Amino acid sequence: MAEERIPLIETVDLKKYFKVGDNALLHAVDGINMKVYPGETIGVVGESGCGKSTLGRTILRLIEPTSGQILYNGDDITQYNARRMKKMRQELQIIFQDPYASLDPRKSVIEIIAEYMIINKTLPTKRDIFNRAAHLMDVVGLARRYATAYPHELDGGRRQRIGIARALSVNPKFIVCDEPVSALDVSIQAQILNLLMDLQDEMCLTYMFVTHDLSVVKHISDNIMVMYLGQCLELTSSDELFEKPLHPYTQALLSAIPEPDISMRNKKIKVIKGEVVSPVNPKPGCRFAARCEHCQERCHQEAPELKEVAPGHFVACHLCDGPI
Amino acid sequence: MAKNSTRPVVATLDGEDINFKRPSQTKEILRRLRKNKGAMIGLFLLICIVLVVIFADFIAPYEAGVVQVAENKLAPMSPEHPLGCDSYGRDVLSRLVHGARNSLLVAVAASISSCLFGCTLGAIAGYFGGKIDMLIMRALDIFMSIPDLLFTMVVVAALSSSIPVLIIAMTLAYFTNYVRLVRSGVLNLVDQEYVEAARAGGSSSARIIISHIIPNTLGIILVNVTLNVSSLVIYQSTLSFIGLSLPAPAPEWGSMLSSARVDMMRAPLLVVFPALAIVLTAFSVNLLGDGLRDAMDPRLKN
Numbered sequence: 001m002a003e004e005r006i007p008l009i010e011t012v013d014l015k016k017y018f019k020v021g022d023n024a025l026l027h028a029v030d031g032i033n034m035k036v037y038p039g040e041t042i043g044v045v046g047e048s049g050c051g052k053s054t055l056g057r058t059i060l061r062l063i064e065p066t067s068g069q070i071l072y073n074g075d076d077i078t079q080y081n082a083r084r085m086k087k088m089r090q091e092l093q094i095i096f097q098d099p100y101a102s103l104d105p106r107k108s109v110i111e112i113i114a115e116y117m118i119i120n121k122t123l124p125t126k127r128d129i130f131n132r133a134a135h136l137m138d139v140v141g142l143a144r145r146y147a148t149a150y151p152h153e154l155d156g157g158r159r160q161r162i163g164i165a166r167a168l169s170v171n172p173k174f175i176v177c178d179e180p181v182s183a184l185d186v187s188i189q190a191q192i193l194n195l196l197m198d199l200q201d202e203m204c205l206t207y208m209f210v211t212h213d214l215s216v217v218k219h220i221s222d223n224i225m226v227m228y229l230g231q232c233l234e235l236t237s238s239d240e241l242f243e244k245p246l247h248p249y250t251q252a253l254l255s256a257i258p259e260p261d262i263s264m265r266n267k268k269i270k271v272i273k274g275e276v277v278s279p280v281n282p283k284p285g286c287r288f289a290a291r292c293e294h295c296q297e298r299c300h301q302e303a304p305e306l307k308e309v310a311p312g313h314f315v316a317c318h319l320c321d322g323p324i
Numbered sequence: 325m326a327k328n329s330t331r332p333v334v335a336t337l338d339g340e341d342i343n344f345k346r347p348s349q350t351k352e353i354l355r356r357l358r359k360n361k362g363a364m365i366g367l368f369l370l371i372c373i374v375l376v377v378i379f380a381d382f383i384a385p386y387e388a389g390v391v392q393v394a395e396n397k398l399a400p401m402s403p404e405h406p407l408g409c410d411s412y413g414r415d416v417l418s419r420l421v422h423g424a425r426n427s428l429l430v431a432v433a434a435s436i437s438s439c440l441f442g443c444t445l446g447a448i449a450g451y452f453g454g455k456i457d458m459l460i461m462r463a464l465d466i467f468m469s470i471p472d473l474l475f476t477m478v479v480v481a482a483l484s485s486s487i488p489v490l491i492i493a494m495t496l497a498y499f500t501n502y503v504r505l506v507r508s509g510v511l512n513l514v515d516q517e518y519v520e521a522a523r524a525g526g527s528s529s530a531r532i533i534i535s536h537i538i539p540n541t542l543g544i545i546l547v548n549v550t551l552n553v554s555s556l557v558i559y560q561s562t563l564s565f566i567g568l569s570l571p572a573p574a575p576e577w578g579s580m581l582s583s584a585r586v587d588m589m590r591a592p593l594l595v596v597f598p599a600l601a602i603v604l605t606a607f608s609v610n611l612l613g614d615g616l617r618d619a620m621d622p623r624l625k626n
């Protein structure tokens with residue numbers, strides 16, 4: 001590429017530790033480096049409790065990071081004061097996992113969608129704001145007759161559309177989608193995913209798509225980051241990851257995707273043995289070592305670094321140290 | 325999309341203008357309240373009581389309730405004294421009607437001020453947590469370790485008895501409940517995703533508390549306010565019983581009740597009337613409060 005592209009969002013050694021007791025730190029996000037370019041989608045996958053949601057929230061500073069930098073267009077937003085951050089929040093938005101919990105039960109649909117615009121006074125009059133909110137309802141495919149309904153009167157898919165409209169209302173550039181479809185049933189999942197992808201094309205949005213559902217992430221992402229216990233194990237383009245997974249954990253995850261093919265019925269799934277080790281004060285060495293079938297002596301002693309083993313393909317595993 | 329949305333046509337559906345300017349929540353709440361029979365009875369009674377308070381002078385003269393007339397001592401009901409007279413020969417109806425002013429004013433004002441004060445503190449403690457929470461709750465523990473009555477006595481004794489002082493003293497005795505109540509409600513709510521969503525939209529803490537947390541804790545607060553109005557009327561009677569309420573001749577339900585106790589055997593109706601007034605007030609306020617709580621919760625619409 002002739003000129004180097006500037007990532008829209010870049011994290012540098014981002015860490016979030018939670019204090020869980022005396023001298024006990026829960027390493028929820030432990031040194032994540034990632035770059036997201038404008039208009040692209042990064043998928044973040046990992047099992048429950050691996051810190052992927054925390055990562056999303058930390059990038060938006062809904063949770064303050066313990067250390068590290070978050071660069072938005074090259075500008076470190078961790079240093080922003082409350083005033084600048086409030087402005088920044090219009091650029092960085094989030095769509096929540098649970099459309100039941102993320103909407104205030106006492107506010108009507110139109111009020112929920114208008115809320116961000118009222119807070120930020122993006123339009124001069126209330127009338128304009130409510131008109132735009134009504135327009136956003138059209139954009140996300142929500143019939144206007146629901147404008148005065150309350151969230152509990154609508155189904156999950158419609159509620160999630162409200163959440164999307166609310167996030168879009170301030171014209172964000174970057175949206176963290178925190179498992180936006182995992183609480184919905186499958187037919188509606190597809191609708192919402194298609195809506196998100198259409199919106200991305202129309203408004204040139206950049207997504208960080210947090211999920212545990214690999215088939216969803218394949219569908220929507222340009223790049224995928226595999227997380228395990230707060231760390232990034234593998235980061236590469238979506239196609240490459242599905243074709244040539246290098247990390248044993250990624251391989252196991254991919255083999256666990258159910259395939260709707262009768263001939264595959266007897267295929268053995270590579271089941272990962274054991275339990276996730278505790279993220280509280282983790283031991284040195286590879287975090288996945290205890291469950292890894294290729295585990296060597298070295299894996300218990302030193303933590304593998306994230307290395308670029310092929311162009312654009314980063315892996316943190318001692319097995320991949322040599323040339324492949 | 326952003327371009328053509330700056331000045332769109334007014335939202336129309338079937339060519340009809342829809343007013344998106346807030347779907348009139350007050351109207352909606354009133355509509356739901358009207359369907360609730362209990363609340364309507366409570367409201368009706370309360371309006372009657374308020375009317376009595378406003379037009380007290382037209383119903384019965386104030387003098388008849390404070391001037392002692394020896395020959396009227398414990399007079400039975402008569403056209404002249406519809407509810408009879410007490411042991412000092414004062415007209416009971418006059419005392420009841422004018423007493424409503426004092427009793428209700430103090431009870432309602434103290435109930436509202438203790439609610440506002442307690443809710444604010446509770447919301448702050450629950451929302452911010454940590455050291456602020458610690459500070460408020462420990463201060464509250466000190467407050468609660470002193471018996472209410474003792475505390476009120478100290479305040480009234482220090483500032484001498486008058487309506488504002490009574491209100492302050494009773495507020496200080498009753499606000500602790502609200503702090504704990506609202507704090508626990510807020511603790512449940514701050515972890516809700518919609519609070520986080522508000523923060524993601526740039527909402528300030530004050531705005532979150534006012535527009536999300538208070539409305540969602542309103543149910544428990546309202547029920548408590550209404551319960552408190554009645555218990556404050558009774559609390560005030562306790563105060564007048566030990567001589568800390570309004571000075572002697574001033575009519576007030578609590579003091580009527582306690583002075584009637586002496587002649588309970590000879591004139592039992594003297595106890596009945598003020599007691600009935602207190603019960604009726606408490607009853608109507610509670611009914612209305614219950615109804616309001618239900619009407620304000622859109623989830624209980626049907």
